[in-house]
Amino acid sequence: MLNPWASEDIKDYSRIIKEFGLKEIGPDMLPDNPYVRRGIVFAHRDLDLWIEDARNGNAAILTGIKPSGPFHLGTLMTAVDLAYFHRKFGVPTYYCVADVEAYEDNGLPYEESERIAVSHIAHALALGLSEDTYFYFQSHEKHVMRMAFKVARLVTDATLRAVYGEHPLRLYMAALLQVGDILLPQKDGKKRVLVPVGIDQDPHIRLTRDVAHRMGLVPPAATYHRLMRSLTGEGKMSKRDPMSYLSLDDPIDLARKKVYNAFTGGRATAEEQREKGGRPDICMVFTLATYFMDDEEIRDIHDKCVSGQMLCGECKKRVWDKIEKFLIEHRKKYEEKLPLAREIVKEVTR
């Protein structure tokens, strides 16, 4: 069972694909999408149908951020992906601040969400998210909330338990609200909505597909990305351990420290590594490379690693240089977008 509120450290993604009836997403499906090419986005539901509908002007795209968490690489990726799909297909784009979710799950007061969302939205805009995006907060979007109450009568308590496992009422309510989120773009007419999310969020997609069928709406499509593992190499990243993830808010010094301390696929000794080569498949520095480097560079460090040509120290420097450059440039754009982000939040929380 996938639990959106306490996801496991998933190791076997092909098992997940089989168990939940997902489809594999091959690199030929969206060849210009780097996350797809690199296998970070690894599966989908109805992406083929969505692309068709998007080409016919009958689709939308939506994702959300939970303002209780840092703006980490998962958040980066969904923002970049949203920008990508918007640019490529020109579809209406929705960016949800899941303030109710952050409150129910983490106790973050609504007011605090507003403060943090300014930063998150500035990051997303700096990453290329269109200013035309429909930004909203769950707790201010009446159509989402009234839909949650509507959905409450369409699903039984037994269904909720089957999809999510046993949870307190407030988390089921948060789940119903997410159904409301995903159906929002169909408020004024049927369209296919693509939701790029982490695989741990699939229960929401499944529940929404079920509800959409029964309401005569179009079931949403989804693309799924892998969950970021901890930079320390132990399990999944965790908000409680800042060394376990890279955040776009990290000061340069801290970010450098995180990269240099990251778990690698290096061998016990330099000799051994020169002989056997390193292991990018378990290396968090290589994982970081797949987010920040271009195809050629990635291939280059990969090949030099497995052949033993390049040791971890040199590799770390190459990857860090790239990340540092990105962070410095991003921070500049972020600062530029802050006033607009403030304005947006003020506008949509009135």
Next chain:
Amino acid sequence: MLNPWASEDIKDYSRIIKEFGLKEIGPDMLPDNPYVRRGIVFAHRDLDLWIEDARNGNAAILTGIKPSGPFHLGTLMTAVDLAYFHRKFGVPTYYCVADVEAYEDNGLPYEESERIAVSHIAHALALGLSEDTYFYFQSHEKHVMRMAFKVARLVTDATLRAVYGEHPLRLYMAALLQVGDILLPQKDGKKRVLVPVGIDQDPHIRLTRDVAHRMGLVPPAATYHRLMRSLTGEGKMSKRDPMSYLSLDDPIDLARKKVYNAFTGGRATAEEQREKGGRPDICMVFTLATYFMDDEEIRDIHDKCVSGQMLCGECKKRVWDKIEKFLIEHRKKYEEKLPLAREIVKEVTR
């Protein structure tokens, strides 16, 4: 346990007062209120504090209608009471259309609620409810919905079960929404809110008082009215049996039939009744009289009944004449208020 979704036929109101820690409301407390004088409104919480706060301009009043039901005498009474308190204390007045409640409990679609609410609001306006009243629908009032989600984290599932008994999730959600309703008038500052309701709704009041305490808000006050029993004399009135209640929408002929067929406190024979007198305490015609006649008339038919001076036929005619006059006059006012009610519903459901 009081169940707001399936209330029992309550026979012993003094037991309820004791069990739930209510206070009796004596006729000296609001001597100019006919429902209090007649014992229809029989108990309260913090009404004394509310009156003080209302005199200091620091109070509000709120009640709601469930558009799945007919506009019966309970609905009439709360509308008349709202008008009374507004007139007497000049407090801000809120009238909630509980469309989500009607949907969760009875499956009434939101759109259907809008249609029916036009009629209900026209009735309330015709009964004297001020045009200054803040009318709203639960599913359109974002502050109420976001408050429901907020409250979800402040109460445990165990508390909900203890207050309401075992119910499906959607009814607990409806309950949380009612907490949001009752707290709505404190959105922009603390004030004491009086809620005139049927005694079966007390669980909502208790839960809201608990939540208000914990949020640093003023716990709401309440007045409680008795539940209308069935005109047929068997148990409580029921939407499923139109002969069990009088509705302000009843055509005159049907209303007459209901009154004439109502269960009385008459004896087996005219002789016996002349000798022993009738029993107004169990008579539904007498109950109707307490809603439609003035004090003197009520006393007169009561005395003539218990002394055996007047038999049921004559009494029914007197009571019906009064009701008929009321219904005809009310219908005229109702028709006049319909366009305004339509406008209000259109405005608040945008």
